[in-house]
Amino acid sequence: MFDLSVAEWTALKLSLRIAVVATAWALPFAVTTGWLLARKSFWGKTMLDGLVHLPLVLPPVVTGYLLLIWFGRRGPIGVFLHDYLGIVFAFRWTGAALAAAVMGFPLMVRPIRLALETIDRRLEDAAATLGANSVLVFLTVTLPLALPGIIAGVLLCFARALGEFGATITFVSNIPGETQTISAAIYTFLQIPDGDAPAARMVVIAIVLALVALVGAEWLSRRATTRFHGE
């Protein structure tokens, strides 16, 4: 029953690849944004907060359509990236990764921001008085203390990226081997008369992957808490 066909294996590998790349690319942006929102006051802060959470509340197809407008072949950012960096999103797995990253971004920012807000500032101050400059403080004190939140954010974003469908299929359509992730494969199988069995297999795999990611997040998070917060 768990003999996966080529199409199913391809979808699984593609999903994992897209989710890993999406999460990796979103991480630095999420840490920066989380830090800005947690520590700084500036004009437009509420707007930034709102923008960050937009993919969370907008219908995914709308997000996909907006990605098409901005990052597509004729979109302003898409044209710039293509001309100067040679990056193309149309109908490629890079587009699927972008869609997944955008959809998972708010889920990564929230725990990171929360973790940064609840760190004991006095530890940072102590490091500073002992002579560390702000970069060193950030890298050796702030980040490790925020690690449980960062891990939680990373794994939530990963799980979300694995399951991303609406924005992806609107932005880069459904191409086996390129943009057909597990969700898109299930969607296709459900439309074919005898596709219910492969669809069911993919559904079970998707559930298992999601559970592994979430349980892993919980375990890693708790280990980091014990290690850095000493309980």
Add this chain to the structure above:
Amino acid sequence: MSNKSSLFAALAAVFFVASWLLSAQAQAQEKSITVFAAASMKNALDDVDEALAKQSGIKVVTSYDASSVLMKQIEQGAPADVFVSADLKWMDYGSQKKLIDEDTRVNLLGNKLVLIAAKDSKLAPVTIAPGLDLAKLAGDGRIVTGDVRAVPVGIYAKAALEKLGLWAALESKMAMAANVRAALLLVARGEAPLGIVYATDAKVEPGVKILGTFPDDSHEPIIYPVAATKSAKPDAARYLAFLRSAAAKSIFESYGFAFLIKPTS
């Protein structure tokens, strides 16, 4: 009353009013007919529904998507009263699974398959025949259509390309959108240099132009059957009768559909 309990009372009141309003709306929905129609029917059928509402007050709620998706939803118990498919295969599937009322089934409309490009594309019109180098025409871009394994337009497209001997070269250049209108959007936005959609879709989208029409004999005749579902409301019969009327005929034909039966009235 203290502040907290008056706030609670206010919230409760809002909640009850909201649910009463929503349930009233749900009841109104129950009096209307639910139609599941192929995505390519969108503009034409919206106009037909409006004409029907003006003429007889029957309210119609229509869900547009790929015929494959819709029939699978009906199979799972979705409360559709009428099903309009873009090919015979999905209506036959419904018939086989005893989901539709055979007596109400009518092959209503016909359509043509066309090759499109963005309005400002530099590609010139072509004759679609064996030997046409579509791969070269597409360049390094993709040809987008509905999923060739399930969505009617994709199935017609693959059959046509196979008949013309072009499929082998193109298989790796295809991109599959969720339904024909999604494919149309991708071509209109210039994401894909070429697309295969229905002639009626090309007609309603100003952002695309037709480069060529697939010969009728390269694919199964494109026929749109309509039928009431087994669980249809009584008004569904009036809806189907209206679809067969001269008024509906003129609307469908204005969008480019071929009307395959003799219109009543």
